Amino acid sequence: xxxxxxxxxxxxxxxxxxxxxxxxxxxxxxxxxxxxxxxxxxxxxxxxxxxxxxxxxxxxxxxxxxxxxxxxxxxxxxxxxxxxxxxxxxxxxxxxxxxxxxxxxxxxxxxxxxxxxxxxxxxxxxxxxxxxxxxxxxxxxxxxxxxxxxxxxxxxxxxxxxxxxxxxxxxxxxxxxxxxxxxxxxxxxxxxxxxxxxxxxxxxxxxxxxxxxxxxxxxxxxxxxxxxxxxxxxxxxxxxxxxxxxxxxxxxxxxxxxxxxxxxxxxxxxxxxxxxxxxxxxxxxxxxxxxxxxxxxxxxxxxxxxxxxxxxxxxxxxxxxxxxxxxxxxxxxxxxxxxxxxxxxxxxxxxxx
Amino acid sequence: xxxxxxxxxxxxxxxxxxxxxxxxxxxxxxxxxxxxxxxxxxxxxxxxxxxxxxxxxxxxxxxxxxxxxxxxxxxxxxxxxxxxxxxxxxxxxxxxxxxxxxxxxxxxxxxxxxxxxxxxxxxxxxxxxxxxxxxxxxxxxxxxxxxxxxxxxxxxxxxxxxxxxxxxxxxxxxxxxxxxxxxxxxxxxxxxxxxxxxxxxxxxxxxxxxxxxxxxxxxxxxxxxxxxxxxxxxxxx
Ligand SMILES: Nc1ncnc2c1ncn2[C@@H]1O[C@H](COP(=O)(O)OP(=O)(O)O)[C@@H](O)[C@H]1O
Ligand SMILES: [Mg+2]
Numbered sequence: 187x188x189x190x191x192x193x194x195x196x197x198x199x200x201x202x203x204x205x206x207x208x209x210x211x212x213x214x215x216x217x218x219x220x221x222x223x224x225x226x227x228x229x230x231x232x233x234x235x236x237x238x239x240x241x242x243x244x245x246x247x248x249x250x251x252x253x254x255x256x257x258x259x260x261x262x263x264x265x266x267x268x269x270x271x272x273x274x275x276x277x278x279x280x281x282x283x284x285x286x287x288x289x290x291x292x293x294x295x296x297x298x299x300x301x302x303x304x305x306x307x308x309x310x311x312x313x314x315x316x317x318x319x320x321x322x323x324x325x326x327x328x329x330x331x332x333x334x335x336x337x338x339x340x341x342x343x344x345x346x347x348x349x350x351x352x353x354x355x356x357x358x359x360x361x362x363x364x365x366x367x368x369x370x371x372x373x374x375x376x377x378x379x380x381x382x383x384x385x386x387x388x389x390x391x392x393x394x395x396x397x398x399x400x401x402x403x404x405x406x407x408x409x410x411x412x413x414x415x416x417x418x419x420x421x422x423x424x425x426x427x428x429x430x431x432x433x434x435x436x437x438x439x440x441x442x443x444x445x446x447x448x449x450x451x452x453x454x455x456x457x458x459x460x461x462x463x464x465x466x467x468x469x470x471x472x473x474x475x476x477x478x479x480x481x482x483x484x485x486x487x488x489x490x491x492x493x494x495x496x497x498x499x500x501x502x503x504x505x506x507x508x509x510x511x512x513x514x515x516x517x518x519x520x521x522x523x524x525x526x527x528x529x530x531x532x533x534x535x536x537x538x539x
Numbered sequence: 540x541x542x543x544x545x546x547x548x549x550x551x552x553x554x555x556x557x558x559x560x561x562x563x564x565x566x567x568x569x570x571x572x573x574x575x576x577x578x579x580x581x582x583x584x585x586x587x588x589x590x591x592x593x594x595x596x597x598x599x600x601x602x603x604x605x606x607x608x609x610x611x612x613x614x615x616x617x618x619x620x621x622x623x624x625x626x627x628x629x630x631x632x633x634x635x636x637x638x639x640x641x642x643x644x645x646x647x648x649x650x651x652x653x654x655x656x657x658x659x660x661x662x663x664x665x666x667x668x669x670x671x672x673x674x675x676x677x678x679x680x681x682x683x684x685x686x687x688x689x690x691x692x693x694x695x696x697x698x699x700x701x702x703x704x705x706x707x708x709x710x711x712x713x714x715x716x717x718x719x720x721x722x723x724x725x726x727x728x729x730x731x732x733x734x735x736x737x738x739x740x741x742x743x744x745x746x747x748x749x750x751x752x753x754x755x756x757x758x759x760x761x762x763x764x765x766x767x768x769x770x771x772x773x774x775x776x
Contacts, residue, residue, distance in 0.1 A: 401643070408629050408640050414591055415627035420615030420644030420692065 201523070208520060216496055225495060231373055233491050239379035239448065241487020242386030246441035247464030248471070248479035249393060250434025256474040257410045257430045259329065263336040264316055266461020267343035268435045270454065272309030273442030274347055276301050277358050277452045285359030294363045298443070306439035312343065313435035314428060322424070340461075348454040355453045358446040382444040389440055390480050393433060397476060406430055410474075459511075463490075466518045472531020481529060490514045540603055542567045542727055543588070543696060548597030550580075550587045557583045558594070559751040563729075565696070570718070570728040572738040572759065574772055575748030581731040582624050584748070585698050588729075589621045590614045601696070615644045620694035624701050624731075626685040630674030634665055637673050637684055641691030650693060657724070658687035661717050679710035686717060690726075697721065698729045703737060715741055735772035739763045747772075 247269055254262045280301050284290040290297040320339045324332045364377045397403035409416040409426040416423055445460065446452055463486060471482025493513035521528060543565040550558040558580050565571045573581050586592045588599060590611035599606050601619060629637050638658065642651045659666040662683040668676065673684055682702055689697055699718065703711040711734065719741050722728050732738035739745055739759045747755035747768060755762065762768050 401639070404632065404636055404639060405643060407632060407636075411629045411631055412627055414611075415623055415629070416640075417591065417611040418589060418615065418621050418623065418627075419640045419688075420612050421640070422610075422612050 205523065219496055228374075230492075233495065234488060235373065235375050235379060237488035237491025238484065239376075239382045239487070240491060241467075241484040242383050243441050243445055243448075243460065243483075244464045244467040244486050245480045245483025246386050246389060246437045246444070247460055248468040248483045249390070249437045249476065251465050251468040252471075252473055252476060252479040253406075253430050253434045255468070257406065257427055258321075258332075260321070260332045261336065261465065262321075262434075263333070263461070263465075264320075264339035264343060265434065265438060265464075266457030267340050267347075268309045268313045268316075268457075269438040269442050269445075269460060270452075270457030271312040271343060271347055272305035272307075272435075272439040273358075273446050274351055274356070274452050274454065274456075275308045276304040276443075277356055277446060278351055280304050281359055281446070282356070285361075290359060291362050294361050298361070302440060302443050305443050306436045309435040309439035309442065310432050313431045313438075316343075317428060317431045322427075340457075344454055344457070351454065353454060355451050358450045358452055360450065361447070364447065376448075378447045382448060385440065385444060389437060390476075393437065394476050396433075402426075402429060463514055466514055469518060469528055470521050472528030474532075475528070475530045478528055478530035485529075486514055486517060489517055541565060542602060543729070544598075544600045545584075545588060546598045546600075548584075548587055548594040548599065550583055550592050550594045552583075557751055558587065560597070561748075561751070561753055563746055563753070565727060565729055567695075567727055568722075568725070569744065570722050570730060570742045572730045572732055572742040572745045573748060574732055574735040574738055574745060574768075576771070577733065578750075579748040580751040581748055582700055583751075585621060585700050585729070585731055589619065589698065615692055618693060618695040619698075620689040620692045620696070621698040622685045622689045622700060622702060624704070626678075626681045628673040628676070628681045628684050628688070630672070632673055633669065634671055634673055634676070634684055635669045637688050638665070638691050641688035642693075644692055651691070654691055654693055658690055661690075661720060662687050678705050679707070679713070682706060682710070682714055683717070686714070686721075690721060694726055696727045696729065698731070700731045701733060702730075703732060703734045711737060735768065736763070 247265065250265045250268065251262060254260060254265070281290065284297050284301075316339050320335050321332055324335060364381055366377060367374050368377050368380060369375070370380065397406060405416065405419075405421045406426050406429060408419065409421055409423050413423050416426070441460070442452075445456070464483065467482035467486040468479045469482070470486055471478030471480070473479075490510045490513050494507045494510050541564040543563070545561060545563040547560045547562050548558055549556065549560060561580070561584055563571070563573070563584070573584060575581055583592065587594050588601075590606065590609055590613070593608060597607075601614070602617060604617075606614060606617075629640065632640070638655065642654070645651055664680055665683055665687055668680065673681065676684060686699070686702065689699075702714050702718070706714065715737055718728060718730065730738055730742065739762055742759040745755075745757065745759045745762045746753050747762070755765065755768065757765065
C-alpha cells in the first residue's frame, strides 16, 4: 500500500517537472521571439487570420468525430474520407465543367451552392454506406473492433476514389469574385479566407442550435446518454445514429468545399491530414462536445499557424515553419498530459461505454 | 382477452438461462406486481416484455397482438411504457427535455399539454425544476421525473422496475401514492418490487419469482398472508 503511494508520488513529481519544463520552454521561446521581434505587426495578423481560417476548417471536420463519438463512443477514422469523397466528386463532375462553360464566373453564388449541395450529398452517401456496411454489424463488439474497421474503411475509400478518379492532383477552378483580398476592420484578408470563416461560423451555430433545440437533436442527445432508455421513449436509435453520421458528413462536405476554395486543388489523399488534425482538434476541445470541437479546431489552427514563429524561432530551432505539424501534435500530447478529458470535455469517457 | 399475456418465455444472456418459462397475465385496469429476491429475473422479465430483450422461446401478446421480435421503440407507439431500474433519467437533459422525450412518440398537441398538466399536478416539484438538468435532481425527484416521463407517452400499460429503490420511506409512500393515482386514471400497472409489502398493499394480484421461474401466483391479499411469502419477503418469522 505505502509502496504504491510512493510510486504514484514519484510519477506525479516527474509529471509536474515535465509540465513545468514545457511551460518554461514555451515562455522562453515566446519571450525570445518577441524581444528579437523579427516580424511586422502585419505579418503577425496575416498569420493569425490564416490560422483562424485553417482552424475553422478543422472545426467543421472535428464536429463529425465528436458527434459520432458522442453517440457510439467510437473514433470514426474514415471521417477524413467523407471530407475527401464529396469535394473530389463535385470538383470533377460539377466545378470543372461549370467553370469551363463560364457558368461559375457568371453565377458564382448559385454555382457554389450547387457545388456545396452535390458535395454534401456525396459525403453523406459515403458516410451512410460506411455506417451501414462496416459499423452497424459491429454494434456491441469490443471497442477495438470498430476502430480497426474504421481504419480499414478509410483505406478502402482512399483506394476506391483513387481507382475511380486517378491519383493525380485535380485543380479546383479559380472563381474571380472570390479571388484576391478585401479589407475588414482595417485588416487585409483573402476573400476566400473570409468566406471560410463566415460559412464555418454559420454552419457551427446552425448545427449547435439543431442539436439543442429540435426534437431530432434532443433524441440524438438522449440516445448518446442511454440507448436502451432512448428506445423506451420510442426513439429509433439506429435512425438517430444514421442522422448523426449524416450531420457529421454534411459538415465535412462543406469543409471540403471551403478547403477547395482556399487551396484550389483536390486529391484522393487530401482527407488524411485534415482528418488527423481535426481529430486532434476534437480531442483538444473535449471529444463528444460540439462547442469543444469548434474551440479545439480554432485553437489548433491558430497555434499551428502562429506557433512556429512564436515558440520555436526564439528557441533557435532551424526552419521552424516546417514544424507546424509538430506543433499540432505536441499540443495534443500536452492536452492529454494536462487535461486528459480535453478543454470542454467531461471526465466520463471510460464509464459511459 | 387479457391486455398482456406472457406465455412460457425463456430469455438468455449468452449461455445464462435467466428466464425459465415465465407466464404472466395482466388484465386491463389492474395493478399486478412481480416480487422476488435480487437476481430472480424481475428486470429481465420487464425488459423482455418491453422489447429490449428477445425471448428464445415462448410468446407475448399485448392488446391482442404477438409482440415477440417487435423492437422496443415501436411498442411505445402501441402505448406500452416502462420506467427502468435505476430510473434512467437523461442526466444531461433538463427536466423539461426529459419530459419531451417522454412524448417523443406523440403528435397530439392538446393531449400532450393535458398530460403535462397531469404530471405537474402529481409531481409539483417537476414544474419548479423544469429548467434544471436532471443529473442534479435527488433520487426521489429522479424517480418522479422517470415516472412522469413515462406518463407523457400516455401509456395503457405502464411497467415500473423497483421504483422504491434507494428512496427514503416518505418518498416511497409518495411514489406509491402516485402509482395508485395513475392507475385510477386508467393506466394498467405492472410493478416490479423488492419491497414486497408495499407492492402487495397496492396490487390486485401478485407473482412471486425465484431463479427465473414463477413459484407462486395469487391475489395480493392472499400472498400477503402466505407463510412462504411472509418468511422470504416480508421479514415475518
Ligand atoms: N446483462 C446481463 N448479463 C448476464 N447476466 C445477467 C445480465 N443481467 C442479469 N443477468 C442475470 O440474470 C438473472 C436475473 O437478473 P435480473 O433480471 O436483473 O434479476 P432481478 O431484477 O430480479 O434482480 C441474474 O442471475 C443475473 O445475474
Ligand atoms: Mg432488477
